[in-house]
Amino acid sequence: MKRLLLPLLLLFAFVATAQSKVGGSVIDENNDPVAFANILFKNSYEGTITDDNGSFYLESDTTHDTLVVSFIGYEDLLIPLTQKVNYNMKVQLKESSEQLQEVVVFAGKQSKKNNPAVEILKKIWAKKRQNGVRQFKQYAYDKYEKVEFDLNTIDSALMKRKIFKGLEFVFQDLDTSRITGKTYLPIFLNETFSKVYGDNVISEEKEDVLGNKNSGFDNNQAIIGFIADLYQDYDIYDNYLKFFDKSFTSPLSRTGVDTYNYALRDSAFIDNKWCYNIVYYPRRKNELTFKGDFWVNDSTYAIKNINLEVTKSANINWVKEIYIEQDFEVVNDSVFLLKRDYMMSDFSFSKKEKSRGVYGKRTTVYGNYEFDKKHPRDFYKTESNPYDPIVQNRDSSFWSNNRLESLNKDEKGIYQLLDTLKTVPKFKSYYNLVSILGSGYVEIDKWNMDVGSVYDVFGYNQAEGPRLRLGSRTYFGENDLWRLEGYMAYGFSDQKFKYGTSGKFLLDKKSRLIISGGNRRDIEQLGVSLTATNDVLGRSIASSSLVTVGANNRLTNINLSKLDFEMEPITNLRIGVGGTFRTLSSALPDDFSLDYIDPEEPSGIASTIRQFDFNALLIYTPGKRTIGYGVERRTINDNYSTLLLNYTKGTEGIFGSDFDYSKVQFAYSQPWQIGGFGRLYSTLEVGKTFGAVPLGLLNVIPGNQTFFSNYGTFPNLDFYEFVTDTYVALHLQHNFNGRLFARIPLLRKLNLREVVGLRGVWGTLSDENIALSAPAAINTPLQAPDDKVYYEYSFGIGNIFKILRIDFNFRGNYLDAPDARPFSITGTFGFDF
Structure with missing residues (x-):
């Protein structure tokens, strides 16, 4: 009973x-x-x-x-x-x-000709750039958004589990989803109210956040950043809609007729406008598609209402359901404006009907539209800070006056529920465990400090053998204006301690003027990136891999000190200047040498490099989105390009510096969304060193002797196999997201994803630099890929068991080099959608 x-x-x-x-x-x-x-x-x-x-x-x-x-x-x-x-x-x-009489419709993979639904669709294409706010020179509107997360499929068996012992009170108020019919328990709510301004003439838009509130987690930006990345804005008229880092073909897309079946189902008056109702569903399974219907006006061909539901066969992980509704209001005879946007996602480990999971629900309501009020271009360059304390602490009257949609009973109770839960020790333990897994740090609130990262505790290399590392950082909150960080490590084979310390301070919020500095004494695998910046606490996976291919013995003792100034005068444009002083020597002199000719040494050969460098850095990341205003901000998207220009000037004599040289490096990275055919990621790197420098200061073509797939490296090259003073490198990697495998019956249900890669590098090494590092050539080849472009290509299979990708890498040339590896297999783990 x-x-x-x-x-x-x-x-x-x-x-x-x-x-x-x-x-x-x-x-x-x-x-x-x-x-x-x-x-x-x-x-x-x-x-x-x-x-x-x-x-x-x-x-x-x-x-x-x-x-x-x-x-x-x-x-x-x-x-x-x-x-x-x-x-x-x-x-x-x-x-x-x-x-059938009057209306002729088609089912299945029938001809697209003479289909009235397709004829209507063509008229939507022709009018889509004339609908909504696009009809006006300028526009402004209010935007209210609430995002809610709920535990779903709540039943008596779940309630009786030990994990909820002492937390039974949370089940007192349960509701049922109007989309799936499942019971759910609200556990998180975030509200945002903002004013949006746009100008179609100069193609500018900005959003001023005036209020931001969430339930009980002290405005945790990790959660808010996850939400912002998860639920990005979209336009149903676009050809492709991006959700969870995947591009779904829109049913209103010009390519929709090749992806969907359309049928004219009905027609009726809606808000005194005659509208057609069109049903659509995918032609093939396992593709990123929707099913649903929409109502469209018969004269403007503007969408009045649309719903989209991702098919269960779609190649997407950890998401069982995605359901979207959009309603448009009729302002006058020809203007249809977005009024309400609702999106519900059911996150679950399994797509089985009875599996439990978490609902993620976003409701966005639009109102108070205004048009043709012009603002100067500079108006759009100023941005509000959504994490300003004033914005975060709006009172109840503000929310009562600005909620464009009232909270329901369950939503009103979330704030009180979460405040209560945070006082329950058991819930705090669960919350802390999730926080550790997400950030990698153990929070110690009473000391305002985090310990970690837990993922760096253990490592191994041939110089240190087994290695332990323990780090910590100051942490008063997400928006700290300063942060100190450090670590201590110990190698059991060399029986030596290593350490690194770093500090950074935000001196001016408006220009984001930051001063940073630190010191590190450690063992490192140099040359794993052509255009890497000098990160005091950074450590490559090549220095800590448990298993490697061949001898991973070309390791370097590094003593690095740096002082940098950085500012961001324009959004996403970072300018930095600073200085570094490095001392470099081989960590395994019997196997790897950094020796160079030095007439001032009694033996004529020096084994240690001492070098002071002046650095000037420019990084431009158009389209990058961040949250927070502290010294460290969180990036919430990954679809932006990066342009990097780095100038290094080595000055002989300063602090006993050994060499006088200049180095210029440029890198351009760009993700390309190729419609419904997946994503291409490309990187171009160019660099040149002017002046004679030894092996430790040359540009090493980044090899990869680990079993991990690492974008930007060459998995069939050993470390230091190629070194250059002038280079050009190109990396291309395309993920088809299962587009091809979905057409192979035997592979379709596995939801595998195809990844192909092509990478190449050309470079030179001057005779002067070869002669300078001649002593090092005893066990390290001093050669560059100057005869022809060195290239590799790879084929990968991703989404194996939803977490594993395996790449098969092939070396294209230079196969006659000693110990050349013509083939390798690498892999990577990840929880990707």
């Missing part, structure tokens, strides 16, 4: 509300599921379509007495709804013996 108590109470609560809720499955006369069948409340435009398995769920705030089920080639079925809640319905459709 106790097991039945909660379901009975929930059922009573459902029936007591003035709503219609239906759920079940649609089958044909052979008991096979009917995918993409139309489900509609009679005399309304509230509907949905069945999923790949014929299942459906539909909910309405209005009480309806009849459900209409239809599909091309079957007789329409009208089902009386005798109750407000009708679950586990079995709907069987019969094949139709009558010819």
Whole structure:
């Protein structure tokens, strides 16, 4: 009886509300599921379509007495709804013996010609750049957004688990999703109110955040940053819609006719506008597509309402459901403006119907539109700070006046629930564990310090053997204006301690003037990146890999001190100047040499490099989005390009510096979204060193002797196999996101993803530099790929067990070099969508 108590109470609560809720499955006369069948409340435009398995769920705030089920080639079925809640319905459709009249529609992979839905779609394409705010020179509007996370599929078995012992009070208020029909428990809420301004003439837009509030987590920017990256804005008229780092083909796309089937289902007056209703569903499985329907006006061909649901077969991980609704309001005879945007995601380890997970729900409401109020261009360059304490601490009257949609009962209770939960020791333990796994640091609040990173504790290399490292940093909050950081490490083979210390201070918030400095004494694998900056605390995976290919013995003792000044006068444009002093020597002199000719030494050979460098750095990252205003900000997107220009001037004599030289380096990285064919990532690097320098200061072509796939390196090159003083390198890597495998029947259900790569480098090494480092050539080849471009290519299979990618790498030339590796296998782990 106790097991039945909660379901009975929930059922009573459902029936007591003035709503219609239906759920079940649609089958044909052979008991096979009917995918993409139309489900509609009679005399309304509230509907949905069945999923790949014929299942459906539909909910309405209005009480309806009849459900209409239809599909091309079957007789329409009208089902009386005798109750407000009708679950586990079995709907069987019969094949139709009558010819359709008036409207001709197509099902399956039929011809796209003479299809009225496609003809309407073409008119949407022609008008899409004339709809909405695009019709006006300038625009402004209010934007209210709330993001909520809920635990879903709550049942009595879950409530009785030991993990919730002492937390039973959180289950007192449960609700059911109007999309899936599952019970859920709200656990997080974030609200934002902002004013958006735009100018179509000069193509400028900005958003001023006036209020920001979240439930109980002290404005944790890690959570907020995750949300901001997860739920980025989109335009349904675009050809591709990006969610979770994937590009889905929009049903309004010009390529939609090759991806979707369209059918004209109905027409009706909506807000006194005659509209057509078009149903769409994918032509093929396992592609990044939607199913759903939309209503479009018959004269402006502007969208009045649209819903999109990602098909369960779509090649996306950890997300079981994605459901989107957009409603547009009619301002006058020709203007349709976005009024409400709702997106619900069901995150789960499994796509099985009964699997538990977390709902992520974003609701965005737009209002108070204004048009043709011109602002100067400089107006769009000034940005508000969404993490300003004033913005974060708006009172209740502010939210009452500016919420464009009121909070419901459950949402109102989240703030109180989370405040209560944070006082429960057990919940705090769970929260701290998740925080450690996410950030890598253990928080010690009473000392305002973090210990970590936990992922760097253990390592191994041939110079140190097993290695332990323990670090810590000051941490008063996400927006600290200064931060101190350091670590201590010990190698069990060389029995030596190493350390690194660093500090950075934000001197001016407006220009983001930062002073930073530090010192590091450690063992490092140099030359794993051509254009790496001098990070005091950085450490390459090549120095800590547990297993490597061949002898990983070309390691360097490094003593690095630096002092830098950096500022950001324009958003995403960073300018830095500073100085570094390095002492370099071989960590394994018997196996690897950094020796060079030095007439001032008694033996004529020096083994240690002492070098002072002046550095000037310019980094431009257009499109990069960050949150926070402290000395360290969090990046919340990865679809931006990076241009880097670095100038290094080595000056002989300062602090006993050995060499006088100049080095110029340029790098350009760009991700390219190739429509529905995945993402291409490209990097071009160019550099030249002027003056004679020894091996330790030359540009090493980055090899990779680990078993980890590491973009920017050459996995079939050993460390120091090629060194240059002038170089040009290009890296290309394209992830098709399963586009090709989805067309192979035997591979389709595995949801594998194809990755191809091509990389090449050309460089030279002057005779002067070869002669200077001649003593080092005993066990390190002093050669550059100057005869022809060295290149490699690779084929990878990603998404193996949803977490693993394996790359098969092939060396294209220079195969006659000693110990050349013509083939290698590398891999990488990751929890990618």
